[in-house]
Amino acid sequence: MKVFxxxxxxxxxxxxxxxxxxxxxxILEPAPMVSLRILDRNGNLLxxxxxxxxxxxxxxxFQEIPQNVILATLAAEDSHFYKHxxxxxxxxxxxxxxxxxxxxxxxxxxxxxxxxxxxxxxFPRNWFWKIVEIWYALRIEISLPKDEILTQYLNRVPxxxxxxxxxxxxxxxxxxxxxxxxLAEASFLxxxxxxxxxxxxxxxxxxxxxxxxEVLQRMLNKGMITQEEYKKAYKEPLNLVAPQxxxxxxxxxxxxxxxxxxxxxxxxxxxxxxxxxxxxKDVEVLLKNYVKSLKKWExxxxxxxxxxxxxxxxxxxxxxxDFFDSSHSGQVSGITSLRQPGSxxxxxxxxxxxxxxxxxxxxxPDTKICIRIKGIDYAPKNYDGKFHGFIRLREALACSYxxxxxxxxxxxxxxxxxxxxxxxxxxxxxxxxxxxxxxLTLGDGEVTLLGLVRAYSTLARAGLFKKEKIFLEIxxxxxxxxxxxxxxxxxxFSPQISYIITNILADxxxxxxxxxxxxxxxxxxPCAVKTGTSGNFRDNWTIGYTPHRTVGxxxxxxxxxxxxxxxxxxxxxxxxxxxxLLLEKREKKNFNFAIPEGLIGVYICPKSGMLAGSFCSGKxxxxxxxxxxxxxVCNLCPHTILAR
Ligand SMILES: [Zn+2]
Numbered sequence: 001m002k003v004f005x006x007x008x009x010x011x012x013x014x015x016x017x018x019x020x021x022x023x024x025x026x027i028l029e030p031a032p033m034v035s036l037r038i039l040d041r042n043g044n045l046l047x048x049x050x051x052x053x054x055x056x057x058x059x060x061x062f063q064e065i066p067q068n069v070i071l072a073t074l075a076a077e078d079s080h081f082y083k084h085x086x087x088x089x090x091x092x093x094x095x096x097x098x099x100x101x102x103x104x105x106x107x108x109x110x111x112x113x114x115x116x117x118x119x120x121x122x123f124p125r126n127w128f129w130k131i132v133e134i135w136y137a138l139r140i141e142i143s144l145p146k147d148e149i150l151t152q153y154l155n156r157v158p159x160x161x162x163x164x165x166x167x168x169x170x171x172x173x174x175x176x177x178x179x180x181x182x183l184a185e186a187s188f189l190x191x192x193x194x195x196x197x198x199x200x201x202x203x204x205x206x207x208x209x210x211x212x213x214e215v216l217q218r219m220l221n222k223g224m225i226t227q228e229e230y231k232k233a234y235k236e237p238l239n240l241v242a243p244q245x246x247x248x249x250x251x252x253x254x255x256x257x258x259x260x261x262x263x264x265x266x267x268x269x270x271x272x273x274x275x276x277x278x279x280x281k282d283v284e285v286l287l288k289n290y291v292k293s294l295k296k297w298e299x300x301x302x303x304x305x306x307x308x309x310x311x312x313x314x315x316x317x318x319x320x321x322d323f324f325d326s327s328h329s330g331q332v333s334g335i336t337s338l339r340q341p342g343s344x345x346x347x348x349x350x351x352x353x354x355x356x357x358x359x360x361x362x363x364x365p366d367t368k369i370c371i372r373i374k375g376i377d378y379a380p381k382n383y384d385g386k387f388h389g390f391i392r393l394r395e396a397l398a399c400s401y402x403x404x405x406x407x408x409x410x411x412x413x414x415x416x417x418x419x420x421x422x423x424x425x426x427x428x429x430x431x432x433x434x435x436x437x438x439x440l441t442l443g444d445g446e447v448t449l450l451g452l453v454r455a456y457s458t459l460a461r462a463g464l465f466k467k468e469k470i471f472l473e474i475x476x477x478x479x480x481x482x483x484x485x486x487x488x489x490x491x492x493f494s495p496q497i498s499y500i501i502t503n504i505l506a507d508x509x510x511x512x513x514x515x516x517x518x519x520x521x522x523x524x525x526p527c528a529v530k531t532g533t534s535g536n537f538r539d540n541w542t543i544g545y546t547p548h549r550t551v552g553x554x555x556x557x558x559x560x561x562x563x564x565x566x567x568x569x570x571x572x573x574x575x576x577x578x579x580x581l582l583l584e585k586r587e588k589k590n591f592n593f594a595i596p597e598g599l600i601g602v603y604i605c606p607k608s609g610m611l612a613g614s615f616c617s618g619k620x621x622x623x624x625x626x627x628x629x630x631x632x633v634c635n636l637c638p639h640t641i642l643a644r
Contacts, residue, residue, distance in 0.1 A: 019135070023143035027120055028152060030059035037270040038253050040277035041313075041472055047253040049265070058167045060178065062151040068183045069166055071225070072190035073154065075218040078112040081150070086113040086141035087134050113137045115193075116153040159189060160196030173201065175241045183229055184236035187219065188212040201240055209238070249280050251319025251333040256470055268482070272473040274313035279306065282582055283316045290575045291321040291555075297564040299571070300557050303334025304579060305453050307550045312457065312466040312487070315549075320558070329558040338428055338446035339539045339554065342532030343400045345421065347501050348455065349441040350397045350405075352412045352420060354497045354625075360394040360504060361609035361622045361630060364404040371406060373439040380406050380442060383533075384514065392609050394622070397501075398510035400531065402442055409441045417441065423492050424455040424465055443534055449541070449554045456543045457550035459502055459528070462596060463493035495596035496625045502528045502593050503623060505544070520573040523580055525590040531573060537563045540571030544580070548589045551579050600626045605634035613637065 036049040074081050080088060088111050110118070117136045123129035140149060159169035169189050170178040181189070191211035192199050201208040213234065220230040247253075252275055260268065283304055291302050306316040319333030354360075366388040370379050380402045382388070388401060396404035409417060414433040417440055421429050429436070429445045436444050450468065458465040467487035474482040493501075504510060505528035508521075515521060521529050521542070529544030539556040540563065553572040556563060563571065584590060601623050605616035610630045612619030615637040624630075 015135075019138050019142055021139065023136075023140045028144075030155065036265055036268050038256055039270060039272045040249070040275045040280070041273065042277065043272065044248075044277040046248045046273070046275065046277065047250075049257065058165065058171070059155050060165070060167045062147050064177075064179065065151065065154055065166065066179050066181065066186070068186040069154070069178055069181060069190065070150065071219060072183075072187040072215055073150075073166075074112075075222055075224060076187075076190040076194065076215045077115065079218070079222055081112050082146055084111055084113075086137040086139075087111055092134075111137065112153050113141055113149055116140070116149060116156065119153075119156045119158070157193045158196050159192045160200050161202070173240055182233070182236060183216075183225065184212070184233040184238060187215040187233060188238055191215045201238075205240075212238075247323075248277060249275055249317060250323040250331075251335065252280070252314070252317035252470075254333070255317065255336065259470065267476050269475050269479060270473075271471060271475075274308075274311075274315065274470050274472055275317060276315045279582075279586065280316045280318065283318050283579060286578050286582065287318050287575065288321050290578070294555065294563075294571070297570075298557070298561070299555055299563045300328045301330075301334060302553065302555045302572070302575060303449055304554075304575065305335050305449055305552045306579065306583070307453050307457050307468060309457050309460045309545065309548055309550055312469045313472075314468050314470050332558045334554050334556075334558070335449045335552075337558070338448055339556065340443045340534035341445070341447045341452060342443040342534045342539065342541060343402070343405070344452055344530055344532030344541045344543055345443065345445075345447070345455075346397060346400060346405050346441055347459065347505060347530055348420060348424070349409050349412070349417055350393060350504075351459075351493050351497050351501050352417055353393065353408045354500055355494075356412055357628065358393060358408070358411075359609075359622075359624050359628050359630075360392065360500055361604050361624070362393045363390040363609050364393055364396050364407055365389070366391050366396065366401050366404040366407075369403055369406060371410075371438045373437045373444065378439075380438075388513075392606070394504050394507065394510050395513065397504050398507055399514035400511075401514070405441045406438045409438050414438060414440055420492065421445075421455075423490070424451075424458060425467065426451050426455070443532060449552045452541065452543050453550050453552040456528075456530075456545055456552070458492050459498045459505075460545040460547065460550055461489075461498075462495040462594070463491055463498040464489040465492045466490070496598050499593065499596055499599065500623055500625070502545075505530055506593070520577045523577060523584075525584060526592050527580055528593070529576065533571070537565060542572035542576035544576060546580070546583075546589070547591050547593050548587065549580075549583050551576060551583070553579065598626050599623050600629055602629045604630060605637060608634045608636035610634040610636070 037045060038047045038049070040046055114133055114137045117133050117140065123133055155165040158164050161172060163169045163172045166178050166189065170176060170181055173189065174181065174185050188208065191208065191214065194211065198204060199208040199211050216230055216233055219225045220227065256271065256273055283306070287302050287304055291299060301321050303320060304316065304318045305314065307313065308315055317335060319335050320330045322330045324330055368379065368387060370377055382401050382403055387403060391404060414436060418429060418433050418436065426447055428447065454465065454468060466489050469486060471484050474484055476482050506526055511521065525546065527544055527546050529542060532541040538560055539554060541554055543552045545551070553576045555572040555575065601621050603612040603619045604610060604622045605612045606618055606620050611633045613634040616634050
């Protein structure tokens with residue numbers, strides 16, 4: 001018995017002394033702001049990503065906390081705060097009885113000091129940790145003055161919606177500093193920490209308001225406010241700010257976040273991206289309205305991407321018509337999802353042909369041909385269902401004839417095209433040449449809109465490939481600028497070949513036989529453009545560029561259902577045109593494509609592609625890489641006339 005008594009005494013004295021161990025100061029330092037802000041190139045906030053543990057928190061000092069917030073908080077949580085020693089014995093006794101009745105920890109009887117400890121350490125909810133919590137609460141009361149404990153509490157307590165501390169809550173819910181809060185607002189906020197979810201004013205406003213009235217009533221009962229102040233606050237309407245759902249350019253922000261690991265994310269304070277939010281908004285409106293107008297053609301979605309050619313910077317990134325429209329899978333990004341490109345890869349087939357000594361004037365047979373794709377014999381057809389005999393390469397590409405494209409690909413080889421497409425970073429074209437066969441140039445392989453825009457911007461950049469750039473500046477939590485890697489320029493085509501392809505794609509006359517005169521692809525300024533339609537009208541593309549900007553547009557349905565007879569001119573074409581016109585209006589950069597050295601213009605016969613002779617009608621000027629221009633004068637025209 002005596003030993004027991006001595007032991008008990010020893011433990012009590014030890015515990016008593018242990019309360020005087022100074023409270024660790026480091027843990028009381030203000031928590032850092034750990035939200036990550038994604039901004040557009042001009043500093044407009046696109047999205048704020050909050051870390052799960054900390055959320056928003058902006059530290060303020062005791063002097064900055066107004067009296068009505070302090071009184072309302074004490075009334076709501078712990079009116080004896082300035083009298084007790086960290087724990088409220090009466091409240092604990094009451095809690096113990098309640099808990100025994102319920103056979104679990106239901107009621108804490110916590111003082112404000114205990115709640116602070118809870119918010120610092122996040123102990124599990126059981127009896128053991130409850131005792132530890134009390135021990136810490138007693139210790140912090142010995143270490144710190146009451147005002148400091150209250151300051152710590154008001155800076156750390158959660159107010160819901162990922163806001164922590166009265167300052168963040170005041171800005172979040174009422175868009176003002178705490179010093180400007182009315183009594184009604186202060187009492188409203190003071191009520192929230194009791195149950196941040198059940199009193200979430202954006203979902204349960206009525207409950208939150210009832211809680212506020214409860215707090216006001218207590219303030220009145222404790223003599224903290226007068227009857228008049230009570231009445232005024234009770235009646236005052238609460239003007240809550242709409243939740244700051246900064247959720248702009250959603251697909252783009254998702255894309256940005258996908259480039260940063262979650263580990264890196266913790267240390268990043270803000271990212272200034274390349275996006276131009278003003279432009280983005282304009283394109284979003286164009287796209288949304290356009291998709292609405294295509295409803296009758298069974299089109300439910302579209303995507304559009306704009307790239308700056310010089311730097312590869314992404315300026316606008318609209319992944320779907322409506323991100324929040326789940327009935328049409330609006331959260332799927334039409335920019336990064338894989339689809340069949342239709343004819344959109346043809347320019348690269350022809351660029352390789354130019355490398356292999358063909359010219360824009362080379363005659364290609366557009367006549368019936370049988371090819372084998374994946375073991376099945378297949379006779380490619382042209383979009384108009386006709387064959388066009390011998391046509392010049394310029395016409396074949398501009399009119400996007402399928403048969404001639406297959407003929408050219410057979411000549412250059414599927415393997416060499418595949419190799420070049422990989423250099424353009426079409427990663428998904430990862431099967432062997434036999435898998436695709438000549439169908440590769442007709443769109444039998446999956447690509448993304450982003451991939452197509454990268455590839456076309458390579459032509460706009462005189463043959464230099466560069467991966468897109470999305471970051472302008474990244475700062476860490478200490479506001480230090482962080483470095484990030486930027487992709488390098490890689491030569492994929494020569495400037496001369498890039499120019500000839502560009503010149504063909506910008507040739508309004510050459511495409512007339514297939515697209516008609518004055519089609520939506522004909523813009524009032526130099527613009528190279530190509531369309532594509534996948535099998536069964538599932539996807540429709542228009543990709544093109546001016547010297548400054550590359551624009552890619554996809555139109556289709558995310559569920560892969562076919563559209564109703566929509567072609568490049570009626571599907572993605574008009575939207576592409578509207579975006580190009582918008583860019584021209586904003587930027588006024590109506591320039592010609594720069595002509596590289598080493599090219600020569602020669603008059604040729606449009607029928608034979610040879611040097612124009614005196615018999616030839618409608619001779620045209622064609623561009624050649626010096627040394628590849630035809631040497632013989634046309635010998636076809638006089639004979640043709642004779643034959644007739
Ligand atoms: Zn001729």
